[in-house]
Amino acid sequence: MRKKIVAGNWKMNNNLEETEALLSELSAKLPNTHADVVVAPTYVNLATAQRNLQSSAIKVAAQNMHYAENGAYTGEISADMLLNIHVDTVILGHSERRSYFGEDDALLAKKVQTALDKNMTIIFCFGEELEERKSDNHFTVVESQLKNALFQLDGTAWENIVLAYEPVWAIGTGETATPEQAQEMHAFIRKTISEAYGDAIAEEVSILYGGSVKPTNAEDIFGKPDVDGGLIGGASLKADDFIAIIKAI
Ligand SMILES: O=C[C@H](O)COP(=O)(O)O
Numbered sequence: 610m611r612k613k614i615v616a617g618n619w620k621m622n623n624n625l626e627e628t629e630a631l632l633s634e635l636s637a638k639l640p641n642t643h644a645d646v647v648v649a650p651t652y653v654n655l656a657t658a659q660r661n662l663q664s665s666a667i668k669v670a671a672q673n674m675h676y677a678e679n680g681a682y683t684g685e686i687s688a689d690m691l692l693n694i695h696v697d698t699v700i701l702g703h704s705e706r707r708s709y710f711g712e713d714d715a716l717l718a719k720k721v722q723t724a725l726d727k728n729m730t731i732i733f734c735f736g737e738e739l740e741e742r743k744s745d746n747h748f749t750v751v752e753s754q755l756k757n758a759l760f761q762l763d764g765t766a767w768e769n770i771v772l773a774y775e776p777v778w779a780i781g782t783g784e785t786a787t788p789e790q791a792q793e794m795h796a797f798i799r800k801t802i803s804e805a806y807g808d809a810i811a812e813e814v815s816i817l818y819g820g821s822v823k824p825t826n827a828e829d830i831f832g833k834p835d836v837d838g839g840l841i842g843g844a845s846l847k848a849d850d851f852i853a854i855i856k857a858i
Pocket residue numbers: 618703775779780781782783819820821822840841842843844
């Protein structure tokens with residue numbers, strides 16, 4: 610049965626002290642849950658987070674990585690550097706990486722391949738912009754994001770991939786996709802995977818929703834059959850909100 614996952618993407622927030630305080634509050638308040646709980650602090654605090662969570666059920670993920678093994682890539686982080694500090698999960702393709710740092714499908718395909726070569730778990734983000742939804746192109750956009758970055762992989766790769774559908778118009782805006790919009794897109798994503806890889810693989814892939822998930826809407830969104838959890842931004846920075854979202858699953 611596919612996994613339920615609640616992941617917190619802390620983006621460029623929280624200094625060292627704030628990171629440690631949030632981690633200890635989350636550890637202390639973490640409810641019993643069947644879901645995997647993941648947090649993705651900023652790079653400089655990853656090793657600390659990993660150390661502080663050694664005896665916790667909360668997993669640590671990185672927010673990005675480079676595709677190269679090592680070398681002259683100023684400001685970048687490799688898969689081996691993450692694995693060296695025992696971080697084996699990485700978020701790739703977040704819309705902020707795509708729009709502010711020019712990451713396109715071709716680059717993401719390389720990053721995905723490197724992460725898979727290193728046997729890492731990938732939380733792969735994608736989703737349409739507002740104009741694309743308004744012009745009724747959201748299904749086409751999502752399909753092409755998936756096909757361009759992921760559909761060159763063989764079937765076994767999907768064991769290491771978690772999808773995160775994040776409509777860009779819902780990220781940090783307070784405007785959430787309705788549970789029905791999320792379900793409609795998640796069902797479309799699963800059908801698209803099924804057509805390419807077959808039902809068995811499509812049924813096992815966890816598909817998270819991201820975009821203004823809050824304690825007040827989490828239960829309705831997570832209640833939809835093709836929504837397997839969430840990638841949470843703003844609300845994951847407040848322990849009580851994040852815990853409430855975990856409880857909602
Ligand atoms: O990675 C998380 C998403 O960008 C969602 O962010 P948000 O919950 O602040 O809208």
